[in-house]
Amino acid sequence: MQKPAGITRARFLAGTASAGLAATLIPSGTARAAEGRPGLRHRGVVYTVGAGETPGTAFSTARxxxxxxxxxxxxxxxxVDVTGDGVExxxxxxxxxxxxxxxxxxxPTLGDVPERDILEHLAETGRFAERLRRQGAAVDLSVGCExxxxxxxxxxxxxxxxxxxNLQDGHVDPVAMQRRLDRFTARAAAVGRSVFHGRLSYAAAQEDQVDWRLFDIVGIDYYSYFTDETAYVRDLSRYLRWGKPLAVTEFxxxxxxxxxxxxGMGWDVVDRGKHPEEIKGYLVRSERTQATYLLQLVDAFSSLGLYAAMAYEFVTPDAPHRPGDPLHDLDMASYSITKTVQDRPFDPASDWHWEPKEAFHALARRYARERRHAGRG
Incomplete structure (x- = not known):
């Protein structure tokens, strides 16, 4: 599902924290030694296949x-983490x-429709994943996210x-919420198992309570920040306690x-009540900041020998970069490792192209190094 304007999963997490609903995980343990680790097993990127918010950003098979x-x-x-809605x-x-x-x-991440539609959307996608798997493709299926x-x-x-x-106003029963969440997660896992016979996973927020016995791979959307780089390793180690492969499904x-x-709240700097939308405050664009953070996390993932990590995300067509116009440079609020440039700025029907950010180049060099390391292993 394409995220609604102005809303992300991170914002919802902030709401649950204010309502006192965030689950408490066990304290971070001592980081495992990096020596002898095989490195990051699978290196990836999230590719969202939404319908697009404007005529100019509609999904294109050729693109x-x-x-x-x-x-x-x-x-x-x-x-590649293929996510979004629309089975085709x-x-x-x-x-x-x-x-x-x-x-x-x-x-698949269809949302805001009846449960039966979400589960059927999952089943159709899962059946296709199984066909790919039987044809020899390497496929993992995630039943959804948060x-x-x-x-x-x-x-x-x-x-x-x-x-x-409702979360921010405290109009939620946390016990009932968790019970309903557990019930639907179990239903989704059962649907996934019924149509797909490879490895099954789910993308959870960092503070979610999930019965990981239902899945083969633990999946976490990871957006922590620490000044001490070794703290990432300690923090991530807590997700290894289930004894299953760990995939960072977003970072x-x-x-x-x-x-x-x-x-994880970096997106929340856009005034979406303005037309056109504006960046709030006086931000200093820094592609180097983004690139440095991604590399720090990949270092941690590699030292722990994680199963997979998928950078969020490859391109965000509906957050265009407008050089020389910091007030309307919506790309600053995007997690994309590329920047979208419109042929005709502010025209919703405009064609566009992407250009690599520093994060793209930094990640490419790091992924190439991981590939060489895997080839020697």
Whole structure:
């Protein structure tokens, strides 16, 4: 599902924390020694296949195919996290990635519709993933992400906006919420198992309570920030306590000074009540800040020998970069490792192209190094 304007999963987490609903995990343990670790097993990037918010950013099969080739040959990734809604978009992108020899992490994320529709959307996508797997493709299936944000009925509210308001206002029973979340997660896992016979996972927020016995791979969207780089290793180690492979299903930050310190709230610098939308405050664009943070995290992932890590995200078409116009440079609030440039700024029908940010180049060099390391292993 494409994220609603002005809302992200991070914002919903902030709401749950204020309502006292965030689960307490066990304290971070002593980091495991990095010596002898095999490195990051699978290195990837999130590729969202939403319908687009404007005519100019509608999904394009031709553009997707070009992007997949760049992900493989330019970014040196071996995995692409194909996520979003629309079975045709998901399956076309997954098939293209598999044909190009990439490992596919397929994650349907339909939301704000009845549960039966979400589960059928998952089943259709999972059946296609199974066909790819039987044809010899490397495929992992994730049954979705943070259901309590997107699935109606877990948190009161007819849409994401109402759920957030109810959380922030304390109109939520945390015990009932967790019970409903557990029930739907178990249903989704059962649907996934019924149609897909490879490894199954789910993308959870960092503070979620999940019964990981239902899944083969622990999946975490990771946005922590520490001044001490070794703290990332200690923090991540707590997710290894289930004795299962760990995949970081999202990691990243925005391209301005101070963005990593927001710990996943870097997006919240846009005044979406203005037309056109404006950046709030006086931000200093810094692609170097974004690149440095991503490399710090990849170092931690590699030292722990994680199963996979997927940078969030490859491109964000609806957050254009406007050089020389910091008030409207929405790319600063994007987690994309590329910047979207419109042919005709402020025209919703305008064509566009992307250009690599420093984060793209830094990640490409690091992923190439991980690939060489894997080849020696």
């Amino acid at each position: 997707m195919r070009r992007d997949i080739r760049v992900i493989r040959d330019g970014l040196h990734a071996d995995t 978009r998901l399956t076309a992108t997954a098939a293209e990635a598999a044909e190009r020899g990439l490992r596919v992490w397929l994650q 259901f309590w944000l997107y699935v109606p009925g877990i948190v009161p509210g007819d849409n994401v906006f109402e759920r957030i308001r 990243g930050t925005c391209a301005y000074v101070g963005a990593p310190e927001t710990a």
